Amino acid sequence: MRAPDRLAGFRLNRPLGAALWCLLILLGITLAASGLRSPHWLNSNLLAMLPQDTVPAATRQVSDRYRQTLSSTTLWLTPGDSPADAARRTEQLRRALGGSALFDEIGPTLSEQDLQQRYRALAPYRYQLLTPTDRQAALSQPDALIQQALARLYRPSGASSQQWQADPLFLFERYLASLSRNSTALHNGIAMLSHGDRYWGMSLASTRHDSFAIDQQTQLDAFRRQMQQDFPDTLFTGMPFYAAAGAVSAEREIRTVGLFSLVCIVLLFVLVFASLRPLLLALISIASGVLWGLAASLWLFGELHLLALVFGASLIGVSVDYSIHYFCHLRGQPDAAPITVRNRLLPPLGLALLSSVLGYSAMAWAQFPGLRQVAVFSISGLVMAWLTVMLLFPALSRQTGATLSPWVARLHRIMAHWQRLILRFRWLALAAGAAIVSGMLWLSASDDVHDYQTPPAHLQAMQTQLGKITDNAPGAYFVVHGRDIQHWWQREQQLHDALQAAHIDSDALSRYWVPAQQQHTIHTALADGVFQHPRFARFSDTVGMTDAARQKVQADFDQPVTPLSLPDWLQRLDNPALSQLWHGCDDQGCRSLVLVRGKVDSPHETPLATFNAPDQGITLIDDASSISSLMGTLRDHLHLLLIAAYALSAMLLTLARGPVFALRLLAVPALASLVVLGSLGWLTGHYGLIHVLALFLILGIGIDYAIFYQQDGHTPTATLAVLFSATTTSLSFGLLGLSDTQVVHDFGFSVFIGIVAAALLAPLFAVTPSPLPPASENRRPHDRH
Amino acid sequence: MKRRALQWMVTLTLLPLFAHALTLAEIEQQLDPAPVLNADFRQQQHLAMLSRPLVSTGSLLLIKGHGLQWQMKAPFTSDLKLIDGTLYSNGQADSLPGGDAFSRRLMMVLSGDFSALDNAFEIEASGQPEQWTLTLEPRNATLKKVLHGLSVSGGRTPEQFRLNYPNGDYSVTTLSNIQLTDTPTDDEEQRLARP
Numbered sequence: 004m005r006a007p008d009r010l011a012g013f014r015l016n017r018p019l020g021a022a023l024w025c026l027l028i029l030l031g032i033t034l035a036a037s038g039l040r041s042p043h044w045l046n047s048n049l050l051a052m053l054p055q056d057t058v059p060a061a062t063r064q065v066s067d068r069y070r071q072t073l074s075s076t077t078l079w080l081t082p083g084d085s086p087a088d089a090a091r092r093t094e095q096l097r098r099a100l101g102g103s104a105l106f107d108e109i110g111p112t113l114s115e116q117d118l119q120q121r122y123r124a125l126a127p128y129r130y131q132l133l134t135p136t137d138r139q140a141a142l143s144q145p146d147a148l149i150q151q152a153l154a155r156l157y158r159p160s161g162a163s164s165q166q167w168q169a170d171p172l173f174l175f176e177r178y179l180a181s182l183s184r185n186s187t188a189l190h191n192g193i194a195m196l197s198h199g200d201r202y203w204g205m206s207l208a209s210t211r212h213d214s215f216a217i218d219q220q221t222q223l224d225a226f227r228r229q230m231q232q233d234f235p236d237t238l239f240t241g242m243p244f245y246a247a248a249g250a251v252s253a254e255r256e257i258r259t260v261g262l263f264s265l266v267c268i269v270l271l272f273v274l275v276f277a278s279l280r281p282l283l284l285a286l287i288s289i290a291s292g293v294l295w296g297l298a299a300s301l302w303l304f305g306e307l308h309l310l311a312l313v314f315g316a317s318l319i320g321v322s323v324d325y326s327i328h329y330f331c332h333l334r335g336q337p338d339a340a341p342i343t344v345r346n347r348l349l350p351p352l353g354l355a356l357l358s359s360v361l362g363y364s365a366m367a368w369a370q371f372p373g374l375r376q377v378a379v380f381s382i383s384g385l386v387m388a389w390l391t392v393m394l395l396f397p398a399l400s401r402q403t404g405a406t407l408s409p410w411v412a413r414l415h416r417i418m419a420h421w422q423r424l425i426l427r428f429r430w431l432a433l434a435a436g437a438a439i440v441s442g443m444l445w446l447s448a449s450d451d452v453h454d455y456q457t458p459p460a461h462l463q464a465m466q467t468q469l470g471k472i473t474d475n476a477p478g479a480y481f482v483v484h485g486r487d488i489q490h491w492w493q494r495e496q497q498l499h500d501a502l503q504a505a506h507i508d509s510d511a512l513s514r515y516w517v518p519a520q521q522q523h524t525i526h527t528a529l530a531d532g533v534f535q536h537p538r539f540a541r542f543s544d545t546v547g548m549t550d551a552a553r554q555k556v557q558a559d560f561d562q563p564v565t566p567l568s569l570p571d572w573l574q575r576l577d578n579p580a581l582s583q584l585w586h587g588c589d590d591q592g593c594r595s596l597v598l599v600r601g602k603v604d605s606p607h608e609t610p611l612a613t614f615n616a617p618d619q620g621i622t623l624i625d626d627a628s629s630i631s632s633l634m635g636t637l638r639d640h641l642h643l644l645l646i647a648a649y650a651l652s653a654m655l656l657t658l659a660r661g662p663v664f665a666l667r668l669l670a671v672p673a674l675a676s677l678v679v680l681g682s683l684g685w686l687t688g689h690y691g692l693i694h695v696l697a698l699f700l701i702l703g704i705g706i707d708y709a710i711f712y713q714q715d716g717h718t719p720t721a722t723l724a725v726l727f728s729a730t731t732t733s734l735s736f737g738l739l740g741l742s743d744t745q746v747v748h749d750f751g752f753s754v755f756i757g758i759v760a761a762a763l764l765a766p767l768f769a770v771t772p773s774p775l776p777p778a779s780e781n782r783r784p785h786d787r788h
Numbered sequence: 789m790k791r792r793a794l795q796w797m798v799t800l801t802l803l804p805l806f807a808h809a810l811t812l813a814e815i816e817q818q819l820d821p822a823p824v825l826n827a828d829f830r831q832q833q834h835l836a837m838l839s840r841p842l843v844s845t846g847s848l849l850l851i852k853g854h855g856l857q858w859q860m861k862a863p864f865t866s867d868l869k870l871i872d873g874t875l876y877s878n879g880q881a882d883s884l885p886g887g888d889a890f891s892r893r894l895m896m897v898l899s900g901d902f903s904a905l906d907n908a909f910e911i912e913a914s915g916q917p918e919q920w921t922l923t924l925e926p927r928n929a930t931l932k933k934v935l936h937g938l939s940v941s942g943g944r945t946p947e948q949f950r951l952n953y954p955n956g957d958y959s960v961t962t963l964s965n966i967q968l969t970d971t972p973t974d975d976e977e978q979r980l981a982r983p
Contacts, residue, residue: 087907115930154866157833157844159858160890161951161959163934164835197873552837 017342021398024391028291031298031387038301045217045307047250048074049456052308052373054637056629058622062482065586065594066624069480072583077106077241079206080472081234086190086202093193093204096234103226105219106208112192117577122179124575128567129175130529130560131522135514137174141525145532148172149542156546171542171556172533182515182576198472203238205473210243217309220250231461238465238472245458252457252743253309260316260738265289267734268323275727276330277408284399285326288391292322296384300376310455311376313739313747317754318381320735321359321704322388324728325352328711329392330400331727335720337404341397349393351714355707356389358652362703365644366696371637374696407719414726415719422766440677442684450634450691452627454745474508474600479611479625481597488569491593492518494620498597505609510598512569512584519566526564534560592620638692645698649673652706668713670768672705675760679753693746697753704732704754705761712765722766729762810913812902815920819900820944822968824976825850829858833959848898848963851972855980856895870895871982879983897940897949909938919943944968 038044046052058066081096083089100106125132133141140147152172156162162173170176189195194205210223224247230239268289272282296315300307328351333344360382367378425432483498485491495513502509517525533539534557543553567575573582586594599611615623649669656665676698683690708725715721736758739751826849833842846860855871868877870891875882896904902911902922908931909924921941926932936952945968950960972980 115933153864157842157860157863157866158868158887159831159894159959159961160887161833161953161957162835163953163955164837164957165955167835168837200872546842547838547840549837549839 017398020394024291024394027387027390027394028294031291031295034298034302035294038298038305041305043306044301045309045312047217047220047246047253047309049246049249049310052310052371052376053452053455053630054371054633056626056633058624059617061484061591061594062622062624065482065596066480068586069583069596074242074246075210077208077210077239077243078469078473079208079237079239080196080203080469081206081237082201082203084201086195089195089202089204090190090193092237093206094191096204096237097206099230099233100206100208105211105223105226107211109206109208111194111207111579113189113194114192117192118189121182121576124577125179125572126169126175127562127565128522128572129170129178130526131564131567132178132516132572133174133525134177134181137177138517138525141528141532145528145536145538148174148533149538152542153545168552168555169559178515182578182581196472203472210241217250217254220247221254223247224251227462238469240462240466240469244462245456248459248462249456249744250309253313256313256739256742256744256747257316259741260313260735261319263738264316264319264731264735268319268731271727271730275408275411275723276334278403278405280400281326281330284396285323285330287395288326288388289319289322291391292318292384292388295387296380299383300380303379304372304376307380308373308376310373310744310747311380313742313744314377314750315380315384317735317739317751318384320731320733321381322385323731324355324707325389325392326396327728327731328352328355328724329396331407331720331724333400333402334405334407335718335723337402337406340402341400344402345393345397351710352389352392354710356385358706358710359385359700359703361648362699362701365641365648365699368644407723411719411723415717415722418722418726418766419717421763425767436674436678439685440681442681442686443677445684445688446680446690447688448635448638448690450631450638452630452634454691454693454749457743457745478627479599479623481599481614482594482622482624483597484592484594484620484622486592488588488593489518489520491588491595491620492521495595495597498614498621501614502597502599507609507611508600510580510584510600512581512595515581516567516569516572519568522566523564530560634692638695641692641695641699645695645702648699648702652702664713667768668706668709671709671761671764672702672757674764675705675757676701678760679757682756683753691746691749693750694753697750697757700754701757701761704758705765708761708765709768712768717766725762725765729758733758733762810915810917810920812906812911812913812922814917815913815922816900816902818917818944820968822970823852824969824972825852825898825945825966826969826976827963827966829961829963831959831961834957836956849976849979850895850898851976851980852899852901856891856898857979858891858894869980869983871980874982876983897938898946900946915941 055063079093079096079100081089081093083092097109100109137148140151149172155173155176156167166176167173183194190204196203196205210219223243227244227247230237265286268285269282272285276282293315296318297307300311329344329348332348333339333341336344336347339347363378363381363385365378366374367382481498483491483495485494492513495511499509499511499513543556548556569585570587573585576582584596584598586596588594611623611625614621653665653669656668659665679694679698679701680690683694708729711721711725715724733755736751736754739747740755742748742751826847828845828847830843830845833844835842843863844860845862846858848859849857855869857870858868860866860868866878868875868882868891870876873892875887875891877887893905893908896902905911905924908928909926912923913920914923915921919941920943921939923937923939925937926935933954936954938949938951940946940949942948945966946963947966948960948962950958952958
C-alpha cells in the first residue's frame with residue numbers, strides 16, 4: 004500500500020465519530036426545518052438570481068417597484084372582424100379570467116361615465132394644460148390655433164355647441180385625445196386596436212398573490228395551457244407566464260435528474276458490491292449531503308432559487324463518490340479494519356474534497372446570486388457527505404472479507420490495455436487529441452441573459468405577434484430624477500425631446516403635464532395671443548358667434564388660474580398607465596419613469612445608451628443588455644481566476660511532491676478541459692460564462708481521479724473506484740444536459756465530457772504504466788471462496 | 789254598366805289603402821349600383837350659439853367598399869379621407885375620437901348601404917321608391933346622446949341628408965352634380981390610395 008501511514012494512528016474512534024455525525028445531522032435538520040417553514044423558501048423569480056448592475060439606491064428603488072408591477076401584469080389581445088365582434092369576445096375572455104380565481108383587476112373598462120368624469124375633473128384647467136404642439140402654437144403662432152379651430156369646426160361631423168362653448172378652439176378636445184395612447188377607439192368601454200383588417204380588444208389582468216410561490220406557478224402554467232386551447236387566436240403575454248413555465252419545467256427537471264441519478268446509483272451499487280449495506284450507507288451519505296445543502300443555503304440566503312436547485316440535483320452523483328471510494332477500498336483490502344481504511348483514505352479523500360470545494364467556490368466568487376446559491380448548496384452537501392463517510396461509515400460498516408468480484412479484475416485489465424494502446428500508438432493518439440482540441444479555433448465567446456430562461460415556443464410566438472400589434476415597452480426604460488418638480492420636469496422634457504428627435508416613441512408625464520409656472524405662462528400666452536387679441540373677435544365674427552356666446556366664452560376664460568399639481572392631476576385623470584410613471588417627491592428629489600415604446604420589427608436606430616446621463620439625473624435601465632454585458636465581464640474575470648487556480652494548485656502540488664508530480668496530476672484536468680473546449684468548438688461554436696464555471700468543476704473533480712491513481716497505483720481497486728465514481732458523476736451531469744434551459748444544458752454537457760475525458764486520461768498520467776497483471780493476481784491470498 | 793263603374797270607383801278610392809309601406813329592400817333595389825360616385829356638396833351647419841349657419845362647399849369622391857374623400861373648397865381648403873377604415877386629414881392620420889366612426893357612417897349612407905346601418909339605427913322609410921326618405925334613430929343610448937338622429941333622402945342615389953344633434957344643433961348636406969361611373973379612373977384611384 005502506498006497510502007501514507009501518517010494518519011494511521013488517527014484517534015477518532017467509531018462511537019465518537021458516529022456521535023459527532025448525529026449531532027451534525029440534528030443541527031442540519033433544525034436549520035433546514037426553520038428555513039422550510041417560510042412559504043417563500045423556493046423562489047422562481049429569474050431576475051432575483053441574476054447579477055445586478057450598480058445604480059444608486061434611489062434609482063434601484065424606483066426600478067424595483069416598476070419591476071414588481073411588471074412581474075404580475077398580463078396583457079391579452081382578443082381578435083374580431085369588427086369592433087363589436089372583438090368586444091364581445093373580449094368580454095368572454097374576461098369572464099374566463101375572472102372565473103379562474105387567479106387574477107385581480109381585470110380590465111380596463113373605460114365607460115362613458117369614466118370619460119365624462121375625466122372631462123369634468125380636468126375641464127377647469129383646460130386653458131392651462133395643452134398638448135405639446137398646442138403649447139408651442141400658443142407661445143409662437145396663435146394664428147395656427149385659429150386656423151385649426153376653423154378647420155375643426157367645418158368638418159362634416161361638426162361640433163356640439165355645448166362642448167364648443169366651453170372649448171372654442173378645441174384645445175381641450177385635442178388634449179383629452181392625446182391622453183389615451185394610440186387614440187385607441189373604445190367599444191363598450193373596451194380599448195380597441197386595429198391591425199391589418201382585424202380589430203383587437205385589449206385586456207389587462209394582474210395575477211393575485213405572490214406570483215413566485217411554487218403552487219401558484221403550477222396553477223398558472225396549467226391555466227395558460229387551458230387558455231391556449233379555449234381561446235386559440237387570443238394573444239397573451241406577461242412575466243407571470245414566463246416565470247410559471249420556467250418553474251414547472253425546472254421542477255420536472257429536478258425530479259428527473261434526482262430520480263435517475265438515484266436509480267442508477269442503486270443499480271450500480273447492487274451490481275458492484277452485491278450487498279445491501281454499502282447501498283444503504285451510500286444513500287445515507289447522499290441524504291445527509293442534500294440535507295445540509297438545503298440547511299446551509301436556507302440559513303445563509305433565506306431562500307433557494309429554483310435554478311440553483313436544478314444544478315444542485317447533480318450533487319447526488321458527485322457526493323456519492325466518497326462512499327464509492329470507501330467501499331471499493333474496504334473490499335480491496337480485506338484484511339484491513341474499517342477504521343484503518345478510513346484513516347488511509349483520509350489524505351486522498353481530503354484532498355479530493357478540498358479540490359472539489361475549491362472548484363465550486365469559483366461560483367461563489369462570481370457575484371451572481373443564483374450561482375452563489377449553487378456553490379453553497381454543493382459545497383455544504385459535499386462536506387457533509389464526506390463527513391458522513393469519515394465519521395459514520397467506520398461505525399456502521401463491517402469488514403466482511405468479501406472481495407471485489409472477478410469482473411473488476413477484467414475491467415482493470417481493459418484499462419491497462421487502454422493504457423498500452425495509447426502508449427503504443429502515441430502519435431496517433433496525439434494527432435486525434437490535437438484534432439479534437441483544434442475545435443477551439445471555432446469558439447466564440449458570448450453571453451446572453453435569455454439563455455437562463457427558455458420559455459415555451461408558443462409563448463415566444465405570441466410575444467412576437469403581440470409586438471407587431473401593440474407597442475409594448477421593449478424592456479428598457481429611464482429613471483429621471485430632479486431636485487424638485489421644476490428641475491425634474493425640465494430634465495424629463497429634455498429627455499423626451501431628445502428621444503423624439505431620434506424618432507423614439509416614449510411615454511413621459513412631462514408630455515401631458517406642466518408645472519405651475521408653465522401653466523401660468525400658457526394661460527397668459529392664450530390671453531395675449533388669442534382671447535384678448537383682435538384675432539378672437541375676427542374668429543367669432545367669421546363664424547357668426549352670438550354675443551351671448553362670445554361673452555360666456557370670455558367669462559369662462561377670465562376665471563382665475565389655479566395651477567394643478569401633478570399628484571392631483573394624476574388622481575383626476577385616473578389612468579393607471581400614466582400613474583405608474585410617477586414615483587413621487589421626497590427630500591431627495593422627484594422621480595419618474597420614462598418608458599420607451601417601439602414595435603418589435605423596427606428596432607431603434609440610435610442605441611438607447613446614448614441618452615443615458617446619470618450625472619444629469621437620467622439613468623437608463625436596460626436589464627437584458629446590461630446583465631448580458633455584466634456576464635461577459637464576469638466571464639473574463641473567471642478566465643483569469645481559472646488560470647490562477649491552476650497556478651496555485653501547481654504550486655501546492657510542487658511543494659508537496661515536486662514538479663513532475665504536480666505536472667502529472669494537473670495534466671489530467673487540463674487536458675480534459677481542452678477536450679471539452681475542442682468539443683464545444685466542433686459542436687456548437689459558442690462558449691460563455693457557464694462553460695468557464697464548468698471548467699472549474701472539471702479541475703476540481705478531474706484532479707481527484709489523478710490523485711487516486713497516484714495514491715493506489717494501478718490496482719483493480721483504484722480502477723474500480725475511479726470508473727465507478729466517474730460513471731455516477733458524469734451520469735448526473737449528463738442528465739442535466741437534457742434540460743430545456745440553455746445554461747443548465749451547457750453546464751451539464753460540458754462537465755459530462757470533461758469527467759469522461761478525465762477518467763480516461765487519469766490512468767495515462769498518474770504513474771508509469773504497470774506491466775499487465777498476471778491472471779493469478781485476481782485471487783487474493785485471504786480469499787474465502 | 790253602372791255597377792261596373794261603381795266597382796272601379798271603389799277600387800280606385802281604396803287603392804291607396806292597399807299601397808304597402810315602402811321597405812328598405814325596395815329602396816336598395818332601385819339604387820344605382822355603380823361603385824364610383826362623384827358629386828359636389830353643400831353643407832350647412834346650424835349651431836345654437838351661432839347667429840348664422842356655417843356653410844361649406846366642395847366635392848366628394850366615393851368608391852364603394854374602399855374609401856371616401858371629402859374635399860372642402862370653400863371657405864377654405866381641407867381634405868378628409870377615409871381609406872379602408874382609417875381616417876386621414878390633410879394627408880396625416882387623424883386622431884380625433886369619433887371622427888372615424890362618423891366617417892364610416894357617412895360612407896354607409898352615401899353608398900346606400902342601409903342594411904349595415906340597420907345594426908346601429910332604427911330605420912323608417914317613407915315616400916316612393918323613386919323619391920324616398922329614411923329616418924334613422926340610434927338604438928344605442930350612448931350614441932343617442934351625441935346624435936339624436938339623421939334623415940336621408942334621394943332617388944337613384946342619396947341626394948340630401950340631415951343630422952340632428954342635441955341642443956338644437958343640426959346640419960344639412962345637399963349633393964349636386966352627381967355622377968356615377970363603373971370603374972374609377974387612375975386619378976380617382978390615386979386620390980384614395982393609402983398615404
